[in-house]
Amino acid sequence: MKVAVLGLGYVGFTAACCIASEGHEVIGIDVSQKKVRQIMAGQAPIVEPRVQDMLTEGVTAGRISADVTIAAHLDDCDLVIVCVGTPSAADGSHNMGFIADVTRQIAVALTADRDRPLVVAYRSTFRPGTVEELVLPIFEAVLGEAAQHRVEVVYNPEFLREGSAVEDYFNPPKVVIGTRDGIPNAAMEELNANIKAPIFVVGYREAEITKFVDNSWHAVKVAFANEVGRVCLAQGISAQQVHQIFVSDTKLNISPYYMRPGGAFGGSCLPKDVRALQYIAADTGANLPLINSLLGSNEAHKHRLFEYAVEGLEKPARILLVGLAFKAGTDDLRESPNVDLARKLLAAGFELEIYDPGIDATKLVGANLGYAYSQLPVLERLLVERTHAEAASYDRVIVSNATIDGLSLSGDPEIRHTGQLP
Known part of the structure; x- marks a missing residue:
């Protein structure tokens, strides 16, 4: 296949390298001229295990290229993967400006006649309803009735952890694909042909909420463990020994992941998605006391770690x-x-x-x-x-x-x- 990856941050660039390593042709699009120049020169714009070698191989073989504009790159593409950012807005919601802008650019670029719709898969984190209430209306506004014949929208959240992103791409815990009718998509099946993991093909909204549920649960585990750790620290109790006892119970306590008392949670996913889930709850009248306490608990833990450090x-x-x-x-x-x-x-x-x-x-x-x-x-x-x-x-x-x-x-x-x- 020929695949276009829009947005060459950690998720997009890693995906581009992994897809090219399987023999597909990849064109990466990013507004940053610096990133594009680096990629074309065979230099990875991020630090992540294995991606530099994969980029070198892909560029040398002619399977990876990059540009700052979409231009006519979509004319012969089989699949577009959108990985642009959805940063937190001031109220905790996701800022969807980049998504709206890139969706409009894709729609405008779809001028060539095609024998089948272009599959556009979004991997950016969306609140439920975004595909139906933002993405599809933009395509319809630009393309009119031709939208349903020229584009097929898929929502495909990613589950990559920084530091092990390449391994996670090829061996994810699961693959979630959201489609209009919950029916499998041929391009996504080809993309995931060599990936061994449970595959869930569901509606848009079920796929969209997956990342919020997962990341909020991870945040819950980290905050809970750190609150226990602070109590242990104040009482002179060995938090490591308490942790060993707790995680030995894999039948009831689920698993040891994210459960070790230690560093606060952070990064580009957990804080952003917890804030967004809080916004969604307030917007829909739900009441989530534990979720609402997570960021405050995390900030308290950061300060306690500072006190402990000095x-x-x-x-x-x-x-x-x-x-x-x-x-x-x-x-x-x-x-x-x-x-x-x-x-x-x-x-x-x-x-x-x-x-x-x-x-x-x-x-x-x-x-x-x-x-x-x-x-x-x-x-x-x-x-x-x-x-x-x-x-x-x-x-x-x-x-x-x-x-x-x-x-x-x-x-x-x-x-x-x-x-x-x-």
Whole structure:
């Protein structure tokens, strides 16, 4: 197949690389000229395991290309996958401006006669009703009655975790495909031909709410574990031992994932989707006390981790923070709890340096770049190389999502792990 991927962020770029690795031709579209130039030069615009090798192979074989405009690229496409952002608006709802804009661009580009409708699959996170109340009306407004013959809309949420996105693409926990009538789509069946996972073909709304349910449940697990962890910390109880006892019960306590007392939740998915589910509940008159408490509990946990990290230190102590990104092995700083921790350390008057081998401040792009410098304007000054970190003297080393294995620290600084409570 020829596949167009619109939006080359973490989800879109990873998907483009994975799809091309299976022999399909992929054209990536993104408004960022910098990203497009990098991709065409064979340089991955994100840090994520395996994607660089896949990009190199795809570009060399002529299966991956990129452009900043849709132009005529859709004329011979079999499938379009939309991965543009749906960031949080001020009220917690998703900002659907990018979705509306790209949908309109697709509709305008559908000028060529086709022997079958172009399948447009949306992977961006939507509130239920978005396909029926926003996407389809835009296609109908631009194309009129021809819309039903020129385009077939599919909703296909993604379940990629940063740091293991390629593995998750090929081995997802499930595949969810929303169609107008809940009937399988041939292009999506071909795309998923080599993926071994339960496949659910449902209506649009059932597919749209899936990501909110999943991410809110993950957020519930993290917040619950951290509240237990704070109680243990205050009482001198070993949170690790309590955690071991709890997760041994796989019959009633479900599973150990997201249940370890430690770091706050963050990143580009959980906070955004919890806020959106809160908005949906308020908009529909539902009452969700636990969901409404999640972000407040998470902020309290961030502050408790800060207190734990600096406990017993006198200002202006020298601190090395190991790990700033949301997940080790990536460079994604969006809503990373470690960015909040760094900001609190600076505001409290400590002398801070940060070591994260996955982050190069000069290579951050897009929303990641904007978030990094809006939250930590002095980021470039704070980041240090490994040789500097090993040679310098610190009063305390705070390890967040990363590891210090192999890092030879001079002196004997106290080490505090904020990613896992003791």
